[in-house]
Amino acid sequence: MTRRLLLLILLSIGFQAMAEQPVKILRMGSYAQILEQHHKQSFMLVFWSLDCPPCYKELAMLGDLLTQQPKLALVVISTDSPDNMDEIKTRLKEFKLNHVNAWVFDNGIAQQLRYEIDPNWYGELPRSYLFNARHQRRAVTGVLNPVALKQWKAQ
Amino acid sequence: MYKVLLLVQIFFIWFGLTGTVEAAKQEHQHHHAATVHSECDKQDALPSLRCANAPSAVFDDNGRLWVAWEFGNHVYVNYSDDKGKSYSLPVAVNTVPEQIYAMGENRPKIVIGNRGRIYVSWTQKLEQRFSGHIRFSYSADNGKHFFDPVTVNDHKVVTSHRFDAMAVNERGDIYIAWLDKRDLLKAKKEGKAYNGAALYYAVSTDGGKSFSKNKKVIDYSCQCCRVVMAIDNDQLPVIVWRHIFGDNIRDHALVKFDNQTQAGKVQRVSYDNWQVDACPHHGPDISISKNGSYHLAWFNNAPQRHGLFYARTDDQGKSFSEPLSFGNYNAQAAHPQVLSKGDNIFLAWKEFDGKQSILFMMRSSDAGKSWSTPHIIAKTAGGSDHPLLIADNKNVYSVWHRLGQDYQLFPLEGY
Numbered sequence: 001m002t003r004r005l006l007l008l009i010l011l012s013i014g015f016q017a018m019a020e021q022p023v024k025i026l027r028m029g030s031y032a033q034i035l036e037q038h039h040k041q042s043f044m045l046v047f048w049s050l051d052c053p054p055c056y057k058e059l060a061m062l063g064d065l066l067t068q069q070p071k072l073a074l075v076v077i078s079t080d081s082p083d084n085m086d087e088i089k090t091r092l093k094e095f096k097l098n099h100v101n102a103w104v105f106d107n108g109i110a111q112q113l114r115y116e117i118d119p120n121w122y123g124e125l126p127r128s129y130l131f132n133a134r135h136q137r138r139a140v141t142g143v144l145n146p147v148a149l150k151q152w153k154a155q
Numbered sequence: 156m157y158k159v160l161l162l163v164q165i166f167f168i169w170f171g172l173t174g175t176v177e178a179a180k181q182e183h184q185h186h187h188a189a190t191v192h193s194e195c196d197k198q199d200a201l202p203s204l205r206c207a208n209a210p211s212a213v214f215d216d217n218g219r220l221w222v223a224w225e226f227g228n229h230v231y232v233n234y235s236d237d238k239g240k241s242y243s244l245p246v247a248v249n250t251v252p253e254q255i256y257a258m259g260e261n262r263p264k265i266v267i268g269n270r271g272r273i274y275v276s277w278t279q280k281l282e283q284r285f286s287g288h289i290r291f292s293y294s295a296d297n298g299k300h301f302f303d304p305v306t307v308n309d310h311k312v313v314t315s316h317r318f319d320a321m322a323v324n325e326r327g328d329i330y331i332a333w334l335d336k337r338d339l340l341k342a343k344k345e346g347k348a349y350n351g352a353a354l355y356y357a358v359s360t361d362g363g364k365s366f367s368k369n370k371k372v373i374d375y376s377c378q379c380c381r382v383v384m385a386i387d388n389d390q391l392p393v394i395v396w397r398h399i400f401g402d403n404i405r406d407h408a409l410v411k412f413d414n415q416t417q418a419g420k421v422q423r424v425s426y427d428n429w430q431v432d433a434c435p436h437h438g439p440d441i442s443i444s445k446n447g448s449y450h451l452a453w454f455n456n457a458p459q460r461h462g463l464f465y466a467r468t469d470d471q472g473k474s475f476s477e478p479l480s481f482g483n484y485n486a487q488a489a490h491p492q493v494l495s496k497g498d499n500i501f502l503a504w505k506e507f508d509g510k511q512s513i514l515f516m517m518r519s520s521d522a523g524k525s526w527s528t529p530h531i532i533a534k535t536a537g538g539s540d541h542p543l544l545i546a547d548n549k550n551v552y553s554v555w556h557r558l559g560q561d562y563q564l565f566p567l568e569g570y
Contacts, residue, residue, distance in 0.1 A: 052434040053285060053378055108538035108558065111487065111507050119485055119509075122456055124435045141456070142403070142432035 019099060023089060025082055026103040031117050034075055035135060037101070042152075043073035045129040045137075046144075050080050050087055052125040056095075058143045063096035065149075078104040079114075079125065195559050202226040202245055204233065204562045208257035209540055212554045212562075214547040215267040221298070222562065223248070223265035223275050225257030230277050232265065232298055239554070239564040248292050248301040254280035256287060256317065259490065259541045260381040260436050264321045266329075271297035274363065276307075276321040276331055285378075287317040289333045293363040307357050309369045310337040315352060318438075320382040324390040328415060329363055332356040332384055332394045334376055351375045351399045354382070358416050372410050372418045375399045381438030387411065387471075388447050395424065395441045395451060404430045407439050407453050409472040422472035425464065427455035437489065442544075444495035447471075450523060452491035452502060463491045463504055467523045479526070481517065482506060488515075494544035496551055498522045501567055503532075503542045503553045512539045514555050516567055532565045 024030070034045065046062065048055035059076075066072055076097060078088045082104055092098045105113055114121050118139060121127055128144050129137045130152040140148055195206030204210060207224035214220055220235040222242070229252055231245035256278040257263065263277040273294040278287040288311075292304040308316040315336040323329050335355040342349035354372040359365060377397035384394045391412040398408035400423065407424040424439075439453035449468045455461055463482040466475045482488025487507040494501045500519040505512055514532040519525060532553055540556035544567075552564040 049434075051285065051379065052436075054432050054434060057432075110538075111512060112510070115487060115507055115509050119487060122435070122437065122454070122487065122489060124431065124433045124437070124456060126433060 020093075021099055021102055023078070023085060023092070023102045023104050025106050026077055026113060027106050028109070028112060028116060030103065031113075034101075034103075038073055038075075038131065038135075040133050041073055042133045043075060043131050044152075045075045045077065045131065047077050047079055047125060047127040049078055049125050050084055050091065054143050055126045056091075058126040058128075059091065059095040059097060061144065066100070067096060075101045075103070077102070079110060079123070080104060081107045083107070202229065202231055202247075204242055204245070205559055207231070207556070209259060209262035210554075210556050210562065211262055211265050212543060212545050213265055213267055214545055216548070218547045218549075220545075220547075220564070221265055221267055221273065223263045225255045225263055225277070228252035228254055230255060230263045230275060230292075232273065232275065232294075232301070234298065238552075238566075239562060242562070246298055246301065248275050249290070249304050253290075256280050260379065260438055261318050264319065266321055266323045268323050268327055269325070271295060272327070272362070273298050273301075274321065274323055274329060275301065276319045278317045278319050278333070279306075281313050283313050285315045285317070285336075286313045287315060289316050289319045289331060291321075291329075291331060291363065291366070302363075305366070307331050307366050307369075308333070308335065308355070309357075309366075310335070312337065312340065314340050315378070316355075318380070318382050320384040320394065322384040322386050322392050324386045324392070326360075326390060327362050328390070329359040329366075330356060330384060330392040330412075331358075331366070332372070332382055332392075332396075334378060334382060334396070335369075335371075336378075338371070338374060349374075350403065352378045354394065354396055354410075356394070356418065360415065367416060370418065373398070373408070373421050376408075377405050377435070379434040379436055383439060383441050385441045385443045385449075387443050387449075388445065391415070393441060393443065393449060393471075394418070395439050397435065397438055397453075398423075402430065403432050404428055405435060406455070407451070409441075409449070409451075409468075411471050424451060424466070424472065424475065425453055425455060425478065427457045427460040427464070429455045429457035429461075431456075440491060440493050442493045442495040442500075444500075444522070445497060446522075448495070448522065450493045450495045450500055451475075452493040452504075454489060454491060463488050465491070465493065465502060465523065476523065479523075481526070481529070482515065486513075490541035492542060492544040492553075494546060494551055495522075496546050499551070501544055501551050502526075503544050503567075505539070505542055511536050514542050514553060514565070516553060516570060518567070518570055527570065530570045532567070533563075535560070 128140045210224035230248040233245040266274045289307040318334045334352040339349045357366040380397040382396040413419040437454045462484040464478040466478040491504040503516045511534045535557045542555045
């Protein structure tokens with residue numbers, strides 16, 4: 001009986017991890033919250049937008065990567081606005097990313113948010129930050145290539 | 156045992172719900188903040204320049220300021236006779252509503268011609284992702300009425316025909332250029348690789364009644380940066396855009412027309428070698444002075460060469476001055492504009508100090524050889540458009556659209 005209960009709990013946890021996550025609104029201070037969520041953990045922070053063709057290449061690649069390596073810590077942030085929420089959710093689902101930690105820029109403060117994350121990021125997309133467990137990060141503009149990912153994972 | 160199971164179930168129901176509740180709370184907060192934020196978010200807000208998206212502005216020969224802007228699926232045009240202190244009632248260009256791209260890199264354009272002619276172009280947003288049509292309309296009675304808009308791209312398949320640029324010469328020839336993905340579509344069907352879009356154009360030599368068959372300037376342009384166009388002193392247009400050179404090197408290119416209807420040889424403008432498979436959303440600018448020099452400004456973000464640049468060419472793009480780097484790279488210096496008036500060259504751009512966006516300008520009084528220090532013109536804590544530069548017969552102004560604020564001109568002559 002106890003074993004069956006344990007199995008049920010484990011299944012439920014598994015189900016929770018795979019369940020669709022809400023897309024949260026990124027405000028000033030949310031970035032610090034994301035860092036805290038990944039305390040002493042390596043993770044990938046990926047920015048994208050609905051009007052960026054190469055971003056779709058990136059999202060497709062990440063969706064596949066996550067299928068192969070479900071434990072990969074990934075945060076995706078859309079630089080669109082909460083007004084585009086429905087379309088953002090549709091795209092994330094399309095790329096099998098609807099269960100990851102997802103955010104969208106709050107309205108009208110894109111520049112403030114970018115500056116908080118990286119003053120040298122000019123909004124070009126896709127833009128990714130590869131964090132190691134000590135939270136040293138490497139910024140990558142453009143679609144992430146397998147070499148950069150391998151180097152990061154080898155750390 | 157069943158009690159334990161029930162507890163476990165309750166726990167997971169609660170756990171699952173908290174995420175949704177949190178999201179709902181956030182959405183509510185967002186909605187609340189937005190309504191307080193500005194009158195522009197009201198459902199019944201009337202079309203106004205204050206609440207418009209990404210306006211374009213230009214002076215006519217009599218010093219009247221004309222503005223074209225998008226609001227609620229219409230392009231509107233209005234004017235000011237007192238340098239932006241008050242504006243006329245807006246006139247809708249398209250009477251049938253359609254979705255319109257209205258953002259920093261892709262905004263409605265307006266050009267004033269002779270004999271009361273006003274030309275307007277924009278990109279219609281279509282349902283499919285990244286798709287659009289290039290639209291054109293004009294008024295022959297000084298902006299009182301506009302003719303029904305026409306689609307300029309003769310390839311009508313729903314794909315990307317976007318980022319229109321427009322210029323009109325003294326003869327009244329209308330040039331429209333844009334980024335077009337018809338060749339990408341074709342390549343995809345044939346299973347071939349194709350990077351980016353292509354630069355296409357059409358010409359109207361009958362005052363806007365009809366446009367020529369579309370022609371291609373070149374394949375492999377960058378996909379999402381604004382295209383700019385200016386008329387040279389020989390009345391032929393010059394187009395500048397971000398291009399893809401070789402393996403994803405996104406530098407700038409220029410083309411001057413050889414004659415009334417034919418684009419010439421493409422020249423490379425910048426050698427910053429920004430190699431990136433990404434969308435910079437950051438296009439160049441051009442201004443042609445009376446003596447025939449082309450003044451260019453652009454942004455690049457290559458690891459070794461980055462920031463804002465200015466360069467001049469006196470031989471129609473065959474050779475360029477050593478690019479001048481300007482603006483503070485660590486303060487997000489972005490979206491440069493250039494305007495020449497005789498030997499006076501003006502640059503305007505935007506920076507960000509962590510809290511406020513700042514409009515900067517600097518000027519050269521010797522055709523771009525030496526420059527003043529940068530001056531702060533205005534600041535805003537809220538969202539803002541790219542700054543623009545315009546000139547009437549006497550003065551040069553910067554206009555900077557800040558949502559919910561008056562559309563104000565900033566005279567630059569005193570600097």
